[in-house]
Amino acid sequence: MASIRTKFSVGLFLIAGVLLASFAIIWIGSQGYLKQGRDFVIYFDESVQGLEKDSQVKYRGVSVGLVQNISVAPDGNLIQVIIRVDPTRMDTSKKNVYRLNAQLKSVGITGIMFIELDRQSVKDPVPRPVLSFRAPYAVIPSKPSDIKALFEGAAALFRRIESLKIEVVIANLNRDLDHLDQAIRAANVKGVSGRLTTALDRVNGILDSGRWAGIMASIQSAASDLSSAVAEGKTAAAEANRTVAKASAAFDRVTGMLDENRPDVRATVAALRQSVQKVEALLDENRKALQTTMQEVNRAIEEARKTAE
Secondary structure (H helix, E strand, O other): OHHHHHHHHHHHHHHHHHHHHHHHHHHHHHHOOOOOOEEEEEEEOOOOOOOOOOOEEEEOOEEEEEEEEEEEOOOOOOEEEEEEEOOOOOOOOHHHHOOEEEEEEEOOOOOOEEEEEEEOOOOOOOOOOOOOOOOOOEEOOEOOOHHHHHHHHHHHHHHHHHHOOHHHHHHHHHHHHHHHHHHHHHOOHHHHHHHHHHHHHHHHHHOOHHHHHHHHHHHHHHHHHHHHHHHHHHHHHHHHHHHHHHHHHHHHHHHHHHHHHHHHHHHHHHHHHHHHHHHHHHHHHHHHHHHHHHHHHHHHHHHHHHHHO
């Protein structure tokens, strides 16, 4: 009996241990302790209808994690979404995560939502939320979903339309049209049109077939005269070209003669220069004698004048 009781106790203990171990494994797996990843928190200021636990978290279309928890933030205004990102699929370092932003996306028309991660634009950065409480994990800033942006744009458009005061615009338009009608009436468009028609009739009378033929004949005659003048001008230009050619030939001959007689000309110029120098020397030598002779002549003239008096 002791042996059967011992075996029964051992078997019961083993069964209880296996059941307890299985329960522990299942509980630990359901709590996510065996899953790899790093947790982050995102706060949305809009409805997250269609987003559920275990919804996909994607980076530019590539699945990198899952949604772990969805709840209302401690301030009672924002929606707190905790996600877990697999570090084997995406760099989860602080430097890389700091440059990310999150946005809600829908899968077609099914209404199922997922979270799309992407890089922040340098020109249009997403501001980080200012929280009145402490976040449990590192915060990834969020930007409005496309649906929210569409609704906000439509609401802004309606507000602008309401601010335009359509009735006032229509009243001003009617007033401007009335003023335009009065201005057209005051301008006597019918009278102006009649005078314009009369002027056109006069022009047609001036440009009748006979006068127009005479004008065309005059133009043709002038064109003929102009052609003759152009021909004569061409002849004169050719004659002038021949004259210039002859003058150029004569100039070339004179230049050749000068080049041939250049030594004789230089010798003649040198002889003339020597003759001038000799004359200047003779004048210098006889200058005193000439001055004395001129003084005597002046004295004789003065005595002759006194004698005459």
